[in-house]
Amino acid sequence: MKFLCVPCDTPMKLQTVAPPDRGSLSIVYACPECGYEMAMLTNAYETQAVQSLGVRIGPESDTKASDASACPFAEMIPAIEGSAVGAETPIRWTAAAEARLANIPGFVRPMARTGIERFAREHGALEVDEQILDAAREFFGM
Amino acid sequence: MKGYHDIVGDGGSRILEQVAEQRTRITDGLAGVRHLVAVGSGKGGVGKSTLTLHLAGALRARGLRIAILDADFNGPSQARMAGVEGALFVPGTHKVSLPRTRDGIAVFSMGALIPESQALEFESAAHGESHTWRATREFALLGEILASFDWGALDLLMFDLPPGAERTVQYAEFLGPGTSFLLVTIPSEVARGVVTRSVAALSKGPNRLLGYVENMSGYYCRDCNAVKPLFVSSESAALGIPCLGTVPFDPELARHCDLGIPLTALRETPVGRALDLIAQRLLDGL
Numbered sequence: 336m337k338f339l340c341v342p343c344d345t346p347m348k349l350q351t352v353a354p355p356d357r358g359s360l361s362i363v364y365a366c367p368e369c370g371y372e373m374a375m376l377t378n379a380y381e382t383q384a385v386q387s388l389g390v391r392i393g394p395e396s397d398t399k400a401s402d403a404s405a406c407p408f409a410e411m412i413p414a415i416e417g418s419a420v421g422a423e424t425p426i427r428w429t430a431a432a433e434a435r436l437a438n439i440p441g442f443v444r445p446m447a448r449t450g451i452e453r454f455a456r457e458h459g460a461l462e463v464d465e466q467i468l469d470a471a472r473e474f475f476g477m
Numbered sequence: 478m479k480g481y482h483d484i485v486g487d488g489g490s491r492i493l494e495q496v497a498e499q500r501t502r503i504t505d506g507l508a509g510v511r512h513l514v515a516v517g518s519g520k521g522g523v524g525k526s527t528l529t530l531h532l533a534g535a536l537r538a539r540g541l542r543i544a545i546l547d548a549d550f551n552g553p554s555q556a557r558m559a560g561v562e563g564a565l566f567v568p569g570t571h572k573v574s575l576p577r578t579r580d581g582i583a584v585f586s587m588g589a590l591i592p593e594s595q596a597l598e599f600e601s602a603a604h605g606e607s608h609t610w611r612a613t614r615e616f617a618l619l620g621e622i623l624a625s626f627d628w629g630a631l632d633l634l635m636f637d638l639p640p641g642a643e644r645t646v647q648y649a650e651f652l653g654p655g656t657s658f659l660l661v662t663i664p665s666e667v668a669r670g671v672v673t674r675s676v677a678a679l680s681k682g683p684n685r686l687l688g689y690v691e692n693m694s695g696y697y698c699r700d701c702n703a704v705k706p707l708f709v710s711s712e713s714a715a716l717g718i719p720c721l722g723t724v725p726f727d728p729e730l731a732r733h734c735d736l737g738i739p740l741t742a743l744r745e746t747p748v749g750r751a752l753d754l755i756a757q758r759l760l761d762g763l
Contacts, residue, residue: 336492344479349489380610383603387610389617390495391528397677413699436566440625442618443566446590449524450565471567477574 340366349372352393357358360392375378426452429464483553499617502624506572509630511654512763514687515548515648520668521640524692525661526554526750527734529637533582534740535749535756539594541632544575546622547586548638548648550597550615556588560737564589572627580739585626616651633763642675646682654683657763659721663693664708669716686718687762690755694723697747701757704747721762722755726746 338347347364350372358379365372377385385392439447440469453472455463479730487493507513516529524648526549533543549556561584564576566660575583591597599614601607628634636656638648649656658679662672672689679686704725727748733740 336490337487339479339480339484341478346479346484346486347488349487355602358604362490378608379603381608383601383606384613385492386602387613387617388492388496389499389614389621390492392490392492394489430479433568438571439568439573440621442621443590443625446567447568447573451567454565461564470565471565472569474573475565475567475574475576477567477577 336373338364338375340369340371342371343368345369349394355382370416395467424461426455427462429462431465432463432468435465435468496578497692499620499624503620506624506626506628507634509632510628510634512543512633513636513652514633514659514759514763515636515638515645515656515700516659516661517518517638517645517648517651518640518661518668518672519642519645520662520671523661523663526558526637527730528584528661528690528692529635530555530558530734530751531730531740531748532580532759533633533635533758534580535752536633536760537580537582538741538744539756539760541546542600542630544583544621544628544631544634544639545585546634547584547588547637548619548730549637550587552639553586553588553591555584555637556586557593557737558734559584559586560739561586561589563735566590569627572706573625574627577738579745580741583628583631585622612647616647619651642671642678645679649682649684657685657687658691659687659759660716660718661692662689662716663699664691672717676718678734679731687759688719690721691723693726697725697727699729701726712716719762721758722751724755 339345340347343366345366345368347366348378350363350365353361360377360382361373362375362377364375436444436448451463451468451471455461456466458467458470460467516525516532518525526547526580529545533545537543545555545559547553556564559578559582561576561578566576569573575585576589577583587597600609601610603610636648636652640643646659647659660675662668675688693707697704698706707726725747727743727746730743730748733743740749740752746754
Protein backbone atom coordinates (compact mmCIF):
# COMPACT_ATOMS: atom_id res chain seq x y z
CA MET A 336 0.00 0.00 0.00
CA LYS A 337 1.29 3.45 -0.88
CA PHE A 338 0.05 6.89 0.10
CA LEU A 339 0.17 9.97 -2.08
CA CYS A 340 -0.14 13.60 -0.96
CA VAL A 341 -2.52 14.78 -3.63
CA PRO A 342 -1.81 18.53 -3.45
CA CYS A 343 1.96 17.91 -3.72
CA ASP A 344 1.66 14.80 -5.93
CA THR A 345 4.39 13.36 -3.68
CA PRO A 346 4.60 9.88 -2.11
CA MET A 347 4.14 10.06 1.65
CA LYS A 348 6.69 8.53 4.00
CA LEU A 349 6.02 6.21 6.90
CA GLN A 350 6.81 7.96 10.19
CA THR A 351 5.72 5.84 13.14
CA VAL A 352 3.81 2.69 13.97
CA ALA A 353 2.13 2.50 17.36
CA PRO A 354 1.98 -0.92 19.01
CA PRO A 355 -1.23 -2.87 18.33
CA ASP A 356 -4.19 -1.77 20.42
CA ARG A 357 -7.01 -4.31 20.44
CA GLY A 358 -5.91 -5.54 17.04
CA SER A 359 -5.49 -2.10 15.49
CA LEU A 360 -2.26 -0.48 14.34
CA SER A 361 -1.89 3.30 14.07
CA ILE A 362 0.48 4.01 11.22
CA VAL A 363 1.43 7.63 10.58
CA TYR A 364 2.55 8.86 7.18
CA ALA A 365 3.79 12.35 6.34
CA CYS A 366 4.34 14.26 3.13
CA PRO A 367 8.03 15.20 2.80
CA GLU A 368 7.05 18.30 0.80
CA CYS A 369 4.34 20.01 2.85
CA GLY A 370 4.62 18.09 6.12
CA TYR A 371 0.99 17.05 6.10
CA GLU A 372 0.41 14.00 8.29
CA MET A 373 -2.23 11.33 8.14
CA ALA A 374 -2.79 8.14 10.12
CA MET A 375 -3.89 4.78 8.79
CA LEU A 376 -5.82 2.91 11.45
CA THR A 377 -6.11 -0.76 10.64
CA ASN A 378 -8.84 -3.10 11.71
CA ALA A 379 -7.96 -6.49 13.17
CA TYR A 380 -8.31 -8.28 9.82
CA GLU A 381 -5.93 -5.86 8.13
CA THR A 382 -3.43 -6.09 10.98
CA GLN A 383 -3.53 -9.85 10.94
CA ALA A 384 -3.32 -10.09 7.15
CA VAL A 385 0.01 -8.26 7.14
CA GLN A 386 1.37 -9.95 10.27
CA SER A 387 0.59 -13.33 8.75
CA LEU A 388 3.15 -12.62 6.04
CA GLY A 389 5.82 -12.74 8.72
CA VAL A 390 7.09 -9.24 7.98
CA ARG A 391 8.07 -6.36 10.23
CA ILE A 392 5.72 -3.40 10.25
CA GLY A 393 7.38 -0.05 10.81
CA PRO A 394 9.88 2.39 9.33
CA GLU A 395 13.34 1.03 8.60
CA SER A 396 14.90 3.19 11.29
CA ASP A 397 12.51 1.98 13.98
CA THR A 398 14.80 -0.45 15.72
CA LYS A 399 12.43 -0.88 18.64
CA ALA A 400 9.73 -2.14 16.31
CA SER A 401 12.30 -4.29 14.58
CA ASP A 402 13.32 -5.99 17.80
CA ALA A 403 9.74 -6.52 18.86
CA SER A 404 8.77 -8.31 15.70
CA ALA A 405 12.04 -9.79 14.49
CA CYS A 406 10.48 -13.21 14.64
CA PRO A 407 6.78 -13.31 13.80
CA PHE A 408 6.42 -16.61 15.60
CA ALA A 409 8.04 -15.64 18.87
CA GLU A 410 4.74 -15.78 20.71
CA MET A 411 3.23 -18.47 18.60
CA ILE A 412 3.78 -21.52 20.67
CA PRO A 413 3.05 -21.48 24.38
CA ALA A 414 6.03 -22.20 26.56
CA ILE A 415 6.03 -25.95 26.28
CA GLU A 416 8.68 -26.56 28.79
CA GLY A 417 9.30 -23.94 31.41
CA SER A 418 12.87 -23.12 32.28
CA ALA A 419 14.25 -25.27 34.98
CA VAL A 420 13.26 -23.70 38.28
CA GLY A 421 13.24 -24.59 41.91
CA ALA A 422 16.16 -26.15 43.68
CA GLU A 423 18.34 -26.45 40.56
CA THR A 424 21.17 -24.00 40.15
CA PRO A 425 20.49 -21.60 37.28
CA ILE A 426 22.53 -22.22 34.17
CA ARG A 427 24.53 -19.27 32.86
CA TRP A 428 24.92 -18.58 29.16
CA THR A 429 28.00 -16.95 27.71
CA ALA A 430 27.47 -14.05 25.35
CA ALA A 431 28.65 -16.12 22.40
CA ALA A 432 26.23 -18.96 23.21
CA GLU A 433 23.38 -16.45 23.66
CA ALA A 434 24.26 -14.98 20.28
CA ARG A 435 23.97 -18.38 18.66
CA LEU A 436 20.65 -18.97 20.37
CA ALA A 437 19.41 -15.60 19.10
CA ASN A 438 20.01 -16.77 15.53
CA ILE A 439 17.29 -19.37 15.71
CA PRO A 440 13.57 -18.75 15.24
CA GLY A 441 11.67 -17.57 18.28
CA PHE A 442 9.27 -20.49 18.16
CA VAL A 443 12.11 -22.97 18.71
CA ARG A 444 14.13 -20.88 21.16
CA PRO A 445 12.40 -21.69 24.49
CA MET A 446 12.55 -25.40 23.81
CA ALA A 447 16.15 -25.20 22.59
CA ARG A 448 17.20 -23.27 25.69
CA THR A 449 15.56 -25.71 28.07
CA GLY A 450 16.95 -28.75 26.29
CA ILE A 451 20.48 -27.39 26.12
CA GLU A 452 20.42 -26.45 29.80
CA ARG A 453 19.30 -29.97 30.61
CA PHE A 454 22.14 -31.34 28.47
CA ALA A 455 24.62 -29.07 30.24
CA ARG A 456 23.46 -30.23 33.68
CA GLU A 457 23.64 -33.86 32.65
CA HIS A 458 27.24 -33.24 31.61
CA GLY A 459 28.16 -31.48 34.83
CA ALA A 460 28.28 -27.95 33.41
CA LEU A 461 26.71 -24.88 34.98
CA GLU A 462 27.45 -22.67 32.01
CA VAL A 463 26.41 -23.00 28.39
CA ASP A 464 29.19 -21.89 26.08
CA GLU A 465 29.99 -22.70 22.48
CA GLN A 466 31.80 -25.85 23.51
CA ILE A 467 28.66 -27.17 25.18
CA LEU A 468 26.62 -26.32 22.08
CA ASP A 469 29.09 -28.15 19.86
CA ALA A 470 29.16 -31.08 22.26
CA ALA A 471 25.36 -31.26 22.12
CA ARG A 472 25.44 -31.23 18.32
CA GLU A 473 27.95 -34.04 18.31
CA PHE A 474 26.13 -36.00 21.00
CA PHE A 475 22.90 -35.94 19.01
CA GLY A 476 24.64 -36.77 15.73
CA MET A 477 23.88 -33.42 14.09
CA MET B 478 -1.63 12.64 -10.24
CA LYS B 479 0.79 9.78 -9.79
CA GLY B 480 -0.48 6.22 -9.88
CA TYR B 481 0.66 3.23 -7.82
CA HIS B 482 3.26 2.14 -10.36
CA ASP B 483 4.71 5.63 -10.69
CA ILE B 484 5.93 5.51 -7.09
CA VAL B 485 9.10 3.65 -6.20
CA GLY B 486 8.97 1.89 -2.82
CA ASP B 487 6.10 2.06 -0.41
CA GLY B 488 7.08 4.96 1.81
CA GLY B 489 9.14 2.97 4.29
CA SER B 490 7.32 -0.17 5.38
CA ARG B 491 9.11 -2.33 2.78
CA ILE B 492 6.49 -5.05 2.95
CA LEU B 493 7.13 -6.34 -0.57
CA GLU B 494 10.89 -6.11 -0.12
CA GLN B 495 10.66 -8.10 3.11
CA VAL B 496 8.64 -10.80 1.38
CA ALA B 497 11.26 -10.89 -1.38
CA GLU B 498 14.02 -11.13 1.23
CA GLN B 499 12.24 -14.08 2.81
CA ARG B 500 12.23 -15.82 -0.57
CA THR B 501 15.94 -15.14 -0.95
CA ARG B 502 16.66 -16.60 2.49
CA ILE B 503 14.71 -19.73 1.54
CA THR B 504 16.58 -20.06 -1.76
CA ASP B 505 19.90 -19.61 0.03
CA GLY B 506 18.93 -22.13 2.70
CA LEU B 507 18.15 -24.76 0.08
CA ALA B 508 21.18 -24.06 -2.09
CA GLY B 509 22.76 -27.38 -1.12
CA VAL B 510 19.69 -29.50 -1.88
CA ARG B 511 19.73 -31.40 -5.18
CA HIS B 512 16.09 -32.46 -5.32
CA LEU B 513 12.91 -31.29 -3.65
CA VAL B 514 10.24 -33.99 -3.59
CA ALA B 515 6.80 -33.35 -2.14
CA VAL B 516 4.76 -36.37 -1.11
CA GLY B 517 1.08 -35.51 -1.28
CA SER B 518 -2.27 -36.95 -2.13
CA GLY B 519 -5.15 -34.66 -1.53
CA LYS B 520 -6.76 -37.42 0.52
CA GLY B 521 -6.03 -37.88 4.19
CA GLY B 522 -5.30 -41.22 5.81
CA VAL B 523 -3.71 -42.90 2.80
CA GLY B 524 -0.27 -43.23 4.39
CA LYS B 525 1.62 -40.22 3.03
CA SER B 526 3.66 -39.80 6.17
CA THR B 527 4.47 -43.49 6.52
CA LEU B 528 5.54 -43.73 2.89
CA THR B 529 7.55 -40.53 3.13
CA LEU B 530 9.50 -41.80 6.12
CA HIS B 531 10.11 -45.29 4.80
CA LEU B 532 10.94 -44.15 1.28
CA ALA B 533 13.42 -41.81 2.91
CA GLY B 534 14.79 -44.83 4.77
CA ALA B 535 15.12 -46.83 1.56
CA LEU B 536 16.90 -43.92 -0.11
CA ARG B 537 19.13 -43.45 2.90
CA ALA B 538 20.07 -47.12 2.75
CA ARG B 539 21.42 -46.39 -0.74
CA GLY B 540 23.78 -43.88 0.79
CA LEU B 541 21.84 -40.76 -0.14
CA ARG B 542 21.67 -37.72 2.12
CA ILE B 543 18.02 -37.26 3.02
CA ALA B 544 15.91 -34.86 5.09
CA ILE B 545 12.20 -34.75 5.76
CA LEU B 546 10.16 -31.63 6.41
CA ASP B 547 6.83 -32.55 7.95
CA ALA B 548 4.70 -29.83 6.36
CA ASP B 549 1.55 -31.04 8.09
CA PHE B 550 1.86 -28.48 10.88
CA ASN B 551 -1.58 -29.21 12.28
CA GLY B 552 -1.31 -32.98 12.31
CA PRO B 553 2.41 -33.69 12.49
CA SER B 554 3.34 -37.34 12.70
CA GLN B 555 6.94 -37.56 11.54
CA ALA B 556 8.41 -36.73 14.95
CA ARG B 557 6.88 -39.81 16.55
CA MET B 558 7.40 -42.12 13.59
CA ALA B 559 10.99 -41.01 13.04
CA GLY B 560 11.80 -41.29 16.74
CA VAL B 561 12.71 -37.61 17.17
CA GLU B 562 9.84 -36.64 19.46
CA GLY B 563 11.26 -34.36 22.13
CA ALA B 564 14.55 -34.08 20.24
CA LEU B 565 16.95 -31.31 21.13
CA PHE B 566 17.26 -28.36 18.77
CA VAL B 567 20.78 -26.96 18.94
CA PRO B 568 21.81 -23.63 17.40
CA GLY B 569 24.79 -23.73 15.10
CA THR B 570 26.79 -20.65 14.25
CA HIS B 571 24.03 -19.32 11.98
CA LYS B 572 21.24 -21.86 11.78
CA VAL B 573 19.56 -24.56 13.79
CA SER B 574 20.80 -28.13 13.48
CA LEU B 575 18.15 -30.73 12.76
CA PRO B 576 17.59 -33.85 14.81
CA ARG B 577 18.28 -37.10 12.99
CA THR B 578 16.80 -40.56 12.96
CA ARG B 579 18.87 -43.54 14.01
CA ASP B 580 19.76 -44.12 10.37
CA GLY B 581 20.77 -40.50 9.78
CA ILE B 582 17.74 -38.84 8.20
CA ALA B 583 17.35 -35.20 9.27
CA VAL B 584 13.79 -34.44 10.32
CA PHE B 585 11.83 -31.30 11.07
CA SER B 586 8.39 -31.89 12.49
CA MET B 587 6.23 -29.64 14.63
CA GLY B 588 5.55 -32.80 16.57
CA ALA B 589 9.03 -32.43 18.05
CA LEU B 590 8.05 -28.99 19.39
CA ILE B 591 4.45 -29.43 20.42
CA PRO B 592 3.24 -32.34 22.53
CA GLU B 593 0.39 -34.38 21.11
CA SER B 594 -1.85 -33.01 23.86
CA GLN B 595 -1.61 -29.53 22.31
CA ALA B 596 -2.72 -28.01 19.02
CA LEU B 597 -0.69 -25.53 17.02
CA GLU B 598 -1.78 -22.01 17.91
CA PHE B 599 -0.77 -18.63 16.57
CA GLU B 600 -0.98 -15.25 18.21
CA SER B 601 -3.62 -13.29 16.33
CA ALA B 602 -5.10 -9.83 16.16
CA ALA B 603 -8.24 -11.29 14.60
CA HIS B 604 -9.44 -13.75 17.20
CA GLY B 605 -12.03 -16.24 16.03
CA GLU B 606 -11.39 -15.40 12.38
CA SER B 607 -8.50 -17.69 11.60
CA HIS B 608 -10.12 -18.78 8.33
CA THR B 609 -9.16 -15.36 6.97
CA TRP B 610 -5.43 -15.55 7.68
CA ARG B 611 -4.29 -18.94 8.90
CA ALA B 612 -3.11 -20.37 5.56
CA THR B 613 -0.96 -17.29 4.98
CA ARG B 614 0.59 -17.66 8.39
CA GLU B 615 1.30 -21.34 7.94
CA PHE B 616 3.16 -20.65 4.72
CA ALA B 617 5.12 -17.89 6.43
CA LEU B 618 6.01 -20.49 9.06
CA LEU B 619 7.11 -22.92 6.34
CA GLY B 620 9.32 -20.19 4.91
CA GLU B 621 10.82 -19.49 8.32
CA ILE B 622 11.59 -23.18 8.80
CA LEU B 623 13.21 -23.50 5.38
CA ALA B 624 15.29 -20.38 5.98
CA SER B 625 16.28 -21.01 9.60
CA PHE B 626 17.23 -24.67 9.77
CA ASP B 627 20.49 -26.09 8.55
CA TRP B 628 19.50 -28.31 5.62
CA GLY B 629 23.09 -28.49 4.45
CA ALA B 630 24.09 -30.65 1.50
CA LEU B 631 21.29 -33.06 0.64
CA ASP B 632 20.42 -35.35 -2.22
CA LEU B 633 16.72 -35.12 -1.42
CA LEU B 634 14.55 -32.98 0.79
CA MET B 635 11.18 -34.68 1.10
CA PHE B 636 8.09 -32.74 2.11
CA ASP B 637 5.34 -34.65 3.86
CA LEU B 638 2.30 -32.60 2.80
CA PRO B 639 -1.00 -32.19 4.60
CA PRO B 640 -4.20 -33.46 3.00
CA GLY B 641 -6.29 -31.35 0.62
CA ALA B 642 -6.03 -31.12 -3.16
CA GLU B 643 -6.01 -27.32 -3.00
CA ARG B 644 -3.29 -27.38 -0.34
CA THR B 645 -1.17 -29.57 -2.59
CA VAL B 646 -1.32 -26.88 -5.26
CA GLN B 647 -0.52 -24.15 -2.73
CA TYR B 648 2.61 -26.03 -1.74
CA ALA B 649 3.57 -26.44 -5.39
CA GLU B 650 3.29 -22.70 -5.87
CA PHE B 651 5.15 -21.88 -2.67
CA LEU B 652 7.98 -24.37 -3.19
CA GLY B 653 8.38 -23.43 -6.84
CA PRO B 654 8.57 -25.24 -10.16
CA GLY B 655 11.71 -27.17 -9.18
CA THR B 656 9.75 -29.31 -6.72
CA SER B 657 8.62 -32.71 -7.99
CA PHE B 658 5.52 -34.43 -6.68
CA LEU B 659 4.83 -38.00 -5.68
CA LEU B 660 1.20 -38.76 -4.93
CA VAL B 661 -0.16 -41.48 -2.69
CA THR B 662 -3.48 -43.26 -2.98
CA ILE B 663 -5.12 -46.44 -1.76
CA PRO B 664 -7.22 -48.88 -3.79
CA SER B 665 -10.48 -47.15 -2.92
CA GLU B 666 -12.52 -45.29 -5.50
CA VAL B 667 -13.04 -42.45 -3.06
CA ALA B 668 -9.31 -41.99 -2.51
CA ARG B 669 -8.48 -42.33 -6.20
CA GLY B 670 -11.14 -39.75 -6.97
CA VAL B 671 -9.53 -37.22 -4.68
CA VAL B 672 -6.06 -37.99 -5.99
CA THR B 673 -7.37 -37.54 -9.52
CA ARG B 674 -8.41 -34.03 -8.52
CA SER B 675 -4.90 -33.37 -7.22
CA VAL B 676 -3.41 -34.64 -10.48
CA ALA B 677 -5.74 -32.36 -12.44
CA ALA B 678 -4.87 -29.36 -10.28
CA LEU B 679 -1.10 -29.98 -10.32
CA SER B 680 -1.12 -30.62 -14.06
CA LYS B 681 -2.03 -26.99 -14.65
CA GLY B 682 1.27 -25.88 -13.14
CA PRO B 683 4.91 -26.39 -14.04
CA ASN B 684 5.79 -28.94 -11.36
CA ARG B 685 6.77 -32.47 -12.36
CA LEU B 686 4.48 -35.28 -11.34
CA LEU B 687 6.79 -38.24 -10.80
CA GLY B 688 3.92 -40.64 -10.37
CA TYR B 689 1.86 -42.23 -7.67
CA VAL B 690 2.14 -45.04 -5.17
CA GLU B 691 -0.77 -47.28 -4.33
CA ASN B 692 -0.53 -47.86 -0.63
CA MET B 693 -2.41 -50.60 1.25
CA SER B 694 -2.66 -52.50 -2.01
CA GLY B 695 -3.27 -55.65 -0.01
CA TYR B 696 -2.79 -57.12 3.44
CA TYR B 697 0.47 -58.90 4.21
CA CYS B 698 -0.37 -61.92 6.34
CA ARG B 699 2.72 -62.98 8.25
CA ASP B 700 1.19 -66.32 9.18
CA CYS B 701 0.88 -67.48 5.59
CA ASN B 702 3.52 -65.13 4.17
CA ALA B 703 1.14 -63.94 1.47
CA VAL B 704 -0.45 -60.68 0.39
CA LYS B 705 -4.23 -60.87 0.49
CA PRO B 706 -6.83 -58.38 -0.81
CA LEU B 707 -7.66 -55.52 1.52
CA PHE B 708 -10.11 -53.62 -0.65
CA VAL B 709 -12.74 -55.04 -2.98
CA SER B 710 -11.10 -54.89 -6.38
CA SER B 711 -12.78 -53.00 -9.19
CA GLU B 712 -11.80 -51.49 -12.47
CA SER B 713 -10.08 -48.27 -11.50
CA ALA B 714 -9.87 -45.28 -13.74
CA ALA B 715 -6.30 -44.42 -14.70
CA LEU B 716 -4.78 -41.51 -12.80
CA GLY B 717 -2.89 -40.39 -15.88
CA ILE B 718 0.52 -40.50 -14.21
CA PRO B 719 2.93 -43.45 -13.78
CA CYS B 720 2.42 -45.89 -10.96
CA LEU B 721 5.76 -46.24 -9.18
CA GLY B 722 4.63 -49.22 -7.21
CA THR B 723 2.25 -50.76 -4.73
CA VAL B 724 2.79 -51.30 -1.03
CA PRO B 725 0.81 -53.84 1.00
CA PHE B 726 -0.40 -53.09 4.50
CA ASP B 727 1.74 -54.74 7.14
CA PRO B 728 0.69 -54.42 10.79
CA GLU B 729 4.33 -54.76 11.75
CA LEU B 730 5.10 -51.60 9.77
CA ALA B 731 2.35 -49.77 11.65
CA ARG B 732 3.89 -50.94 14.93
CA HIS B 733 7.30 -49.72 13.84
CA CYS B 734 5.79 -46.31 13.02
CA ASP B 735 4.14 -45.98 16.41
CA LEU B 736 7.40 -46.84 18.16
CA GLY B 737 9.67 -44.79 15.91
CA ILE B 738 11.67 -47.80 14.74
CA PRO B 739 13.41 -47.55 11.34
CA LEU B 740 12.39 -49.82 8.50
CA THR B 741 15.67 -51.74 8.54
CA ALA B 742 14.18 -54.79 10.22
CA LEU B 743 11.47 -55.05 7.54
CA ARG B 744 13.74 -54.73 4.54
CA GLU B 745 13.33 -58.37 3.51
CA THR B 746 9.54 -58.36 3.66
CA PRO B 747 7.04 -57.59 0.86
CA VAL B 748 6.71 -54.06 2.25
CA GLY B 749 10.45 -53.52 2.41
CA ARG B 750 10.99 -54.85 -1.11
CA ALA B 751 8.13 -52.73 -2.46
CA LEU B 752 9.54 -49.58 -0.89
CA ASP B 753 12.99 -50.36 -2.22
CA LEU B 754 11.62 -50.72 -5.75
CA ILE B 755 9.67 -47.47 -5.45
CA ALA B 756 12.76 -45.70 -4.15
CA GLN B 757 14.69 -46.83 -7.21
CA ARG B 758 11.91 -45.74 -9.58
CA LEU B 759 11.70 -42.42 -7.77
CA LEU B 760 15.42 -41.87 -8.30
CA ASP B 761 15.13 -42.91 -11.93
CA GLY B 762 12.44 -40.30 -12.41
CA LEU B 763 14.36 -37.40 -10.93
